[in-house]
Amino acid sequence: MTTGKNIKVDEASKRSDETRGPGRRLHGAIAHRLGTDILSGKYAPGDVLSGEVAFAEELKVSRSAYREAIQVLSAKGLVASRPKAGTRVLPRERWNLLDPDVLGWAFAGEPDIEFVRSLFELRAVVEPAAARFAAQRRDKDDLKTMKDALAAMRRHTLTTEAGRSADRDFHNAILAATRNAALMTLSASIGAAVNWTTQFKQRARALPRNPIPDHVRVYEAIAAGDPEAAAEAMNVLVDLALEDTRSAIEDRVPDDDHAAAEFVTK
Amino acid sequence: MTTGKNIKVDEASKRSDETRGPGRRLHGAIAHRLGTDILSGKYAPGDVLSGEVAFAEELKVSRSAYREAIQVLSAKGLVASRPKAGTRVLPRERWNLLDPDVLGWAFAGEPDIEFVRSLFELRAVVEPAAARFAAQRRDKDDLKTMKDALAAMRRHTLTTEAGRSADRDFHNAILAATRNAALMTLSASIGAAVNWTTQFKQRARALPRNPIPDHVRVYEAIAAGDPEAAAEAMNVLVDLALEDTRSAIEDRVPDDDHAAAEFVTK
DNA sequence: TGCAGCGAATATGTCGGAGTAAATAGGGAG
DNA sequence: CTCCCTATTTACTCCGACATATTCGCTGCA
Numbered sequence: 310m311t312t313g314k315n316i317k318v319d320e321a322s323k324r325s326d327e328t329r330g331p332g333r334r335l336h337g338a339i340a341h342r343l344g345t346d347i348l349s350g351k352y353a354p355g356d357v358l359s360g361e362v363a364f365a366e367e368l369k370v371s372r373s374a375y376r377e378a379i380q381v382l383s384a385k386g387l388v389a390s391r392p393k394a395g396t397r398v399l400p401r402e403r404w405n406l407l408d409p410d411v412l413g414w415a416f417a418g419e420p421d422i423e424f425v426r427s428l429f430e431l432r433a434v435v436e437p438a439a440a441r442f443a444a445q446r447r448d449k450d451d452l453k454t455m456k457d458a459l460a461a462m463r464r465h466t467l468t469t470e471a472g473r474s475a476d477r478d479f480h481n482a483i484l485a486a487t488r489n490a491a492l493m494t495l496s497a498s499i500g501a502a503v504n505w506t507t508q509f510k511q512r513a514r515a516l517p518r519n520p521i522p523d524h525v526r527v528y529e530a531i532a533a534g535d536p537e538a539a540a541e542a543m544n545v546l547v548d549l550a551l552e553d554t555r556s557a558i559e560d561r562v563p564d565d566d567h568a569a570a571e572f573v574t575k
Numbered sequence: 576m577t578t579g580k581n582i583k584v585d586e587a588s589k590r591s592d593e594t595r596g597p598g599r600r601l602h603g604a605i606a607h608r609l610g611t612d613i614l615s616g617k618y619a620p621g622d623v624l625s626g627e628v629a630f631a632e633e634l635k636v637s638r639s640a641y642r643e644a645i646q647v648l649s650a651k652g653l654v655a656s657r658p659k660a661g662t663r664v665l666p667r668e669r670w671n672l673l674d675p676d677v678l679g680w681a682f683a684g685e686p687d688i689e690f691v692r693s694l695f696e697l698r699a700v701v702e703p704a705a706a707r708f709a710a711q712r713r714d715k716d717d718l719k720t721m722k723d724a725l726a727a728m729r730r731h732t733l734t735t736e737a738g739r740s741a742d743r744d745f746h747n748a749i750l751a752a753t754r755n756a757a758l759m760t761l762s763a764s765i766g767a768a769v770n771w772t773t774q775f776k777q778r779a780r781a782l783p784r785n786p787i788p789d790h791v792r793v794y795e796a797i798a799a800g801d802p803e804a805a806a807e808a809m810n811v812l813v814d815l816a817l818e819d820t821r822s823a824i825e826d827r828v829p830d831d832d833h834a835a836a837e838f839v840t841k
Numbered sequence: 842t843g844c845a846g847c848g849a850a851t852a853t854g855t856c857g858g859a860g861t862a863a864a865t866a867g868g869g870a871g
Numbered sequence: 872c873t874c875c876c877t878a879t880t881t882a883c884t885c886c887g888a889c890a891t892a893t894t895c896g897c898t899g900c901a
Contacts, residue, residue, distance in 0.1 A: 340650075362881095371855055373856065374854085384606075384650040391864070391882075392883070393865050393866090394881080402759065408671055423756075489697065490667065491697045493668070494670070494673055498671075601883075602884090637885045658891070658892045659851060659893040
């Protein structure tokens, strides 16, 4: 306090950006905002963003924070910057759509129906295969973890957070039993993103049917070491999730019937 | 709680511009270096890196460049930084193993045999499914692109760069015909990474057999609109690639027989 | 002696500016 | 009209300072 510090109390610094949460770093918030804007189509592929100085000033942040946010987006393949050319949004083919953050940004707003269909198709391919591997490679510990998670699911049901946590544990146990790191990250990312969006539908309608028996069928097939039965049982689970999301989408976009219908007819 | 140990910068890393290529940004080079070091196990999960100032000075770069590199690694789930706590390497489950850059870093050094097995298993699941979708949804343009790529492959063979380029075009055409964005990014990433490592084996031995007929079989099944035949034909292609990589690994690590044997026996 | 609250130390986070390098656009020479 | 060269624009890098958050240790109390 003895030295004359440069005290410029910026009044404008009070802006509590709604995207800025506690515990969240500033550059993370910027990346989240720009990421959602890109995924939502506000910035289309090929568009070139305003210069560093201009954009940073517009966002009321320093260039350092802005640049670090851009590095994050660049790391996920959303944008690329070159001197003189500026920072431009890359074509969709370059986006790392399977990145957990990108998936989160994609589902932050109104997710693209076509993209949701793509994800479920991929899931329908990957998850049964994972169950197949799990049935071949699981050991006692894997089965015990699954059994415990299943019991917890029965106790709490999927309407409670504890129940959904148990559901995640069950699926994670299956993934762990595959002994396949690549399969684990992929399935975990997709499953988390999809379930994250599926959660909101719980408040709209009761569950169409009790999902516990289907989970039990998967468990029993894996415990019995029957790969084909496990794959088939998991297939049923994915179809069930698809059905849920389908009806949820129908409710949510009543004005966009053609898109929803196209999704339903598949 | 903190099982990790502190990490000091390697003394031998005095030269900082060796990893620095033209056109490559500085923070990109830093990220590449740290990324490969993490993937290779030089920095193990749980380890906490030296402070920003110390590490940046050791690398002979400014703190800004170092921080931007860390943001990239953080975006890919390799590390996480918190005030006062430092920057620590995250557990493997958090790594985005399917990120193209991460795959590149994983294959930069000696790739982990187990991880290669994982990737091929995933590929064996995904690629036939992609061929199945392509057989159902391809149109005339897709078929023409495939046919042209196939012709180019025949002309140049896979020993030339032009031939390998045509091979990539062929597989990309299949992916485009799936009409599935998620499947495209996934398969493109894995295929690129695997083929990138498979390339080095070309100088060691001649191709075991002519791969063109297998490609033709895939094309004909897709053109005929036969999903099952397309999936089966693609399955053969993946097995062929697996065989190539298998033999390449046997040659490369003669001192590591037990790992190679484990990989071969599968 | 043990614990609980509180203060200080420390490392990351944020900031603003200055100078460098690179790539594109435009002008000038052939 | 083509080609090369220059000039400008923009991102890239560096620097030094301040702000903030978290951890650790100290003090005081039970």
